[in-house]
Amino acid sequence: MSFDVFADPAIFLVQLLNATQQGLLLFLIASGLTLIFGIMGIINLAHGSFYMVGAYAAYAVAEATGSFWLALPIGVAAGIALGYVLERLLFRFFYERDHLYQVLLTFGLILIFEEVRGMMFGEDTHRALTPEALDFSIPLLGVQSYPAYRLAISVICLLVALGLYLLISRTRLGMMIRAGAYNREMVQALGINITFVYAAVFGLGTGLAALAGLLEAPVASVEPGISGRYLIISFVVVVIGGIGSVKGAFYGALLIGFVDTFAKVIVPEAAGMSVYLLMAAVLLWRPTGLFGRPA
Amino acid sequence: MTIATKLMSAAIALAAIGGTAMAQDTPIRIGVMLPYSGTFALLGQNITEAMELAMAERNNGGCNVEYIQLDSEADPSRGPENARRLIDRDLVDILVGPVHSGVAMGMVQVVRETGTPLIIPNAGVRQATAELCAPNIFRTSFSNWQPAYPSGTVAYDRGARTAVTLSWDYGAGHQATEAFAESFEAAGGEVVEQLFIPFPDTNFQPLLTQIAGIQPDAVFVFFAGGGAVQFVNDYDDAGLKDTIPLYGSGFLTEGVLDAQGDAAEGLLTTLHYADGLDNPVDAHFREAFEAATGRESDVYAMQGYDTGQLIAQALEAVSCNVGDLDALSEAMASATIESPRGTFNMSSSHNPVQDIYLREARDGQNVVIEIAAPALEDPAPGCSM
Known part of the structure; x- marks a missing residue:
């Protein structure tokens, strides 16, 4: 490289902002995935479809009403409701089943979601309008500037992360979630209404994925196939952070944001595999992930 | 009239009847291998319907023709297998396809062995009409080098002396950005950095930050579809659009201007097609395509239309005798296509020798400004037939 970051x-400052924003957005998706995986033991390949639901909700609502901020609650509510209903109708029958059945079920769901999307929105590429109040760039040192909306994404993600932290560490529901991630049978044996906890966690997880899609819709293409955009990488986050650990998902996602961003400018030839090398290194060092419980 | 002449005329009449009967009994089979599902489904559909439109307008070259469609799924790993299926099982006489360059490489390999005439209606992979060129391989679209090459001169003429190129790290991206660098440096400019991002990653932020740091006079990119929408918007959001002019191979703004909105307004791109071409063939084609399909035409439909024209012309030239492969190839190689893009001929490597237009994105249209490179021919390095 002829230049040095x-x-x-x-x-360097702007790259830090880029890395943080990417990592935080990834955290929204991966936190839901790790909760669903960690507590219910479900491998949810369709998790990315909820990101897609959010992105298309942002596009459709903003297009119809002209207001992006109206799209946020509608899209998140849709994500939560959809997750809740699917948990009640489908997923609860798969908790005790082999992972293979779950993979088949959720892969089928991906295809159904994609087909429905095609029927509703066609195969064109769209983009949600950036909220007007944030549609400007903040000049930084010298020639650099940073889009205000991306800064807003980071702030919202941080607030959500803080909210999740409080929910999990300070509330009764959080206590059940933590206990459920640690030992499912024991929680049931203690007479806790695990049915409700499961449905709540599922809705929470899918709602977070939808929120990620909503937030990113104004700065990313809304197009066919976006359900796969973050799917693999969020599984990498889950593995790096430790299955079931929201804290692990937070640090894992940030780590990936940094590695991916800086690999792209320092070693572009290896940018495509940088995050997988990171995963391999972490697993060699800590086989259950950064904050995973030793097996 | 002697008995001999009577017999002879009877024989000729019989032969004529026999000939007609033959044409009706065994139609010429055209295998169409395009994506009908997935991201490129609309491209496959537009190419197919425009090709059939052009054929129908020319009465199929006077022949009885049958189409056999196969979904290529834009999956390179299934390219050779699908091509073989059409050739060996469906016994197609002519093969049309594909959209995707990876699939094209597989099809090219197969038809180089079988000798089946192949017409590529989109895939721009340069090798197909360069290193891997063959007497039976034709292209009605473009080579990746072609639309990108004139951009270097365009940027230089508008005052740029330093440039950064950026594209996905795959074949088409390398071929396009190298073509830009070739003409930009030949004009006297310098490409100070060639940036790549893994395909199909669309997190462009880190690279935009680097570009802002380098402050070149111009940026040239190769992106298409959703990636193009994203890049053009990100470039604008990063505040770069007003300070560093952005140039691109025309696919950057093709079919995605609605989604790009204001961020694309004023962008200069180069391509073998444009909106606002003042030519009657284009006017007719756009109207006829919309009447036939109910959809607006685009560059892909245009390429499909020319594929149909090429086949019809060749079939007419060989009087439906597709068994004579040499004559069929010769007819295609020497065809003159009255295309909506402007009249073109085939180069010696069987790629169109065509005008490349400079277009400006204006109100959702890629309006032609001028011809950036008249009758541009891909030099087709490595081609020998």
């Missing part, structure tokens, strides 16, 4: 403090 560390030589110019402005470039």
Whole structure:
């Protein structure tokens, strides 16, 4: 490379912002995935479809009403409701089943979601309008500037992360979630209404994925196939952070944001595999992930 | 009239009847291998319907024709297998396809062995009409080099002396950005950095930050579809659009201007097709395509239309005798296509020798400004037939 990302403090600062924003958005998706995986033991390949639901909700609502902020609650509510209903109708029958059945079920769901999307929105590429109040760039040092909306994404993600932390560490529901992730049978044996906890966690997880899709719709293409955009990488986050650990998902996602961003500019030839090398390194060091419970 | 002449005329009449009967009994089979599902489904549909439209308008070259469609799924790993299925099992006489360059490589390999005439209606992979060129391989679209090459001169003429290129890290991206660098440096400019991002990653932020740090006079990119929508918007959001002019191979703004909105307004791109071409063939084609399908035409439909024209012309030239492969190839190689893009001929490597237009994105249209490179021919390095 003929330029150095560390030589110019402005470039370095903006790259830090880029990495943080990417990592935080990834956290929204991966936190739901790790909860669903960790507590119910469900491998939910269709998790990315909820990201898609959010993205298309942002596009459709903003298009119809002209207001992006109206799309946020509608889209998140749709994500939660859809997750809740699917848990009641389908997923609860699969908790005790082999992972293979879950993979088949959720892969089928991906195809159904994709087909329904095609019927509703066609195969064109769309984009949600950036909220007007945030549609500007903030000038930084020298020639660099940073889009205000991306900064807003990071702030919203941080607030959600804080909310999740409080929910899990300070509330009764959080206590049940933590207990459920640790030992499912024991929680049931203690007479806790696990049915409700499961449905709540499922709705929470899918709602978070939908929120990620909503937030990113104004800065990313809304197009066929986006359900797969973050699916693999969020599984990588789950594995790096430790299955079932929201804290692990947070640090894992940030780590991936940083590795991916800086690999792209320092070693672009290896950018495609950088995050997988990271995963391999973490697993060699800690086989159950950064915050995973030793097996 | 002697008995001999009577017999002879009877024989000729019989032969004529026999000939007609033959044409009706065994139609010429055209295998169409295009994506009918997935991301490229609309491209496959537009190409197919425009091709059939052009054929119908020319009475199928006077022949009895049958189409056999196969979904290529835009899956390179199934390219050779699907091509073989059409050739060996469905016994097609002519093969049309594909959209995807990876699939094209597989099809090219197969028809180089079987000798089946192949007409590529989209895939721009340069090798198909360069290193891997063959007497039976034709293309009615473009080579990746072609639409990108004139952009270098365009950027230089508008004052750029330094440039950064950026594309996905795959064949088409490398071929397009190298073509830009070739003409930009030949004009006297310097490409100071060639950036790549893994395909199909669309997190462009880190690279935009680097570009802002480098501050080149111009940026050239190769992206298409959803990636193009995203890039053009990100480029604008990063505040770069007003300070560093963005150039691109025309696919950057093709079919995605609605989604790009204001962020694309004023972008200059180069392609073998444009909106606002003042030519009667284009006017007729756009109207006829919309009447036939109810959809607006696009560059892919245009390429499909020319594929149909090429086949019809060749069939007419060989009087439906597709068994004579040499004559069929010769007819295609020497065809003159009255295309909506402007009249073109085939190069010696069987790629169109065509005008490349400079277009400006204006109100959702890629309006032609001028011809950036008249009758541009891909030099087709490595082609020998």
